[in-house]
Amino acid sequence: MQRLHVFWQGVNSEGQPCEGILIEAGSLEQIHQQLHNQGFFQLQINPVEPTQLQKSLSVAWLAEMTGQWKQLADSGLPLKDCLRFLIRSQSDPTNKFRLHNALRHLESGNSLQESFQIAQGFPDLFTRLLAVAENSDQLPTILRALQQLYVLQEQERQERWQLLRYPLTIAGFALAIFLATTILLVPLFRRLYLAQGDELFWLSASLLQLSDSLRLQPLPWLASLLTVALITISVHRKISISQILNWLPWLGRLQQTVQIQLYSQALALMTKVELPLLEALELASPLLPKNLLSRQLRIQQSLLQGRKLYQAYQEASFLNPEQLRLLDLGESSEQIAYAFQRIADHQLQQIQRDRQRLQAFLQPFFMVLVALMVLALLLALYMPLFQMGMTF
Template sequence: MATKRLWRWRGVDAQGAPCQGMLWQASRLQVLHHLQQQRIMPLVVRRCPVKQSLWHPRYSSETIRQLATLLQAGLPLADGLSLLAQQQPHAQWQALLEALGRELGEGVAFSAALAQWPQAFPPLYLAMISTGELTGKLDICCLQLANQQQEQQRLAGKVKKALRYPLIVLSLALVVVLGMLYFVLPEFTAIYQTFNTPLPLLTRIVIAAGDMLSRGWPLLLALLLSPLLLNQLVRQRSDWLLRRQRLLNALPLVGPLIGGQQLSLIFTILALTQSAGISFLQGLQSVEETLSCPLWRQRLTQARERIAQGEPIWQALSRCGGFTPLCLQLIRTGESAGALDQMLENLAHHHQEQTHQRADSLAAHLEPLMLVITGSLVGILVVAMYLPVFHLGDAIGGAGG
């Protein structure tokens, strides 16, 4: 299937009135053919850039939530998509919803129409929508899917905020320190050199650091940019991505936070797919395709293969690693008692709450630590620069005598 591109067109309709719009089609020829079918004479047809930021999951989940509301109000699916397209503030999404409506008009199933837009609707959407179509509960499936996506986005945002906070504070502290060393320190050094008096050890160390900075700024710049370059290299190698993920999981505070978020996502999706009547193996595959962490995708692939061979779920998960004893015990109990969906839901809530608590705890512990580090760095520089001032009176008196 050819890749669809976004086109903006302007033309004149059958009544001679000017009209315009945006359209997803694979080629200019298909755009012209579509406009001809609508009895529109095109005047301008040009390609438009696609904003990748508009494919953020929050737009997809909000669209599905609004669609669920319209379906529960008794509106037909095609009419609901048409109404959403009219109210959509982003032309890119408006054109997408109109394209989905045209697919439905041609007899294509809604899940099959969504499958043509993997950048906007991941596999979990397709599985849930397909289940809703088969069971006649499309509105309920859409609402459950939207709630799950919203909760996971909120949790992921909280985890990212907790992890980014120390990096932002340390970066600001580094900028302040470098600014003082590069701009403020030379002025004090020039003043102190006019007096023939020895400087304190701390001041001499700071001045030496400033001299090294002024002479070796290219090396410093390379050191500052090296993490970004290294991150790009790691992204290109799957084995390096796995090693980085294992390293992050081994960190004392960061590891449990990241692991808790992944477990929350895994069990939330599994509970959602189980309640919708999707088989466990199919739900596990949806989780694999949804996760962005290569380490957890590898683990779940191994578990799915073992389960497909007839191994109990809890045993397959225990062999692939990463799951806590509580997870394995509850899954084993649910599997033997026929209440697996309830146990998965309990595990999802447990890991969501635990991850929220860990994120709050990490932020609460790091905030005073970052303040101490920042204050210490700036304080050392200020003391080093002003310490000789206390000896200037003696130096000036000695020079006058």
């Protein structure tokens, strides 16, 4: 029998609302009976799948949660009370379960880092900086910096979709026009096209053949569409949108700059709270595109061999000359965090310029493609009529 993780809500014998979690607690009937025997009524029990707990948390939720936690910490509320308020503010049972689990282990004597690691789903960067905050009494400062980092990541995600929205909208519009023409209009001219026999314009013949196939044999097309959808979903589960964009010629360069900017921002945050540099580099590496991970490894190896940070980045061909100068100045003046922040700001400006150029190119490019498609459809539809007119 499968033993369940659950988040439950109810009221006690005095009518006060209560909630909690149970781990590997048996069947729903057993859980309900157990809680009822403990004096809880009007129970609402939400099972939580272990696979859901293992999934990484969304950046949007992390940004919202760290922002709320920062405000509570700024008000001087004790740590455990902050977590209780965070739990009450959540609407998703899985996230409530995670935070309840972290609070329970914190109350059992575990450290803040260990408690959130046990709760699952939280990034290593998040849990490691919580350990720094717990040991240095910098919790509000670190939460503010984490919120800024996650807000930047969420803004990048939204701007990426905004950049893709126009091409996807135009592509959908063009596909709708093409299907409507092929399925609805072409059959109206079918007898006319067939009457021309071998003299039928080649584009019209191809369109007629496609129209007959879509109308008379839709099942193979639907099966192909379903197969493509399943393959797309399967690929998306294994490969992130960021990785897919890195393969595209124009968007890949922009996406790589975005990821390096987030990497620099994370390093600025971690060096500011005096996290050891090698550990900071290791924690920031998941933010990099995969094709730069080998260079990141060379940087870490160079630092272990005693080279300066500036030299390590220069040998790895990781940053441009201007950014290397900023890093050299920051290292020589012992202001590495400030140097990484300046590099991140410089990269953010570059990203904004690249996005503007790409948007200026994509809009006319897709308009030209749609115009060419409409021209091809018009030729396929009306060229046989022109040929017939010339014959008579």
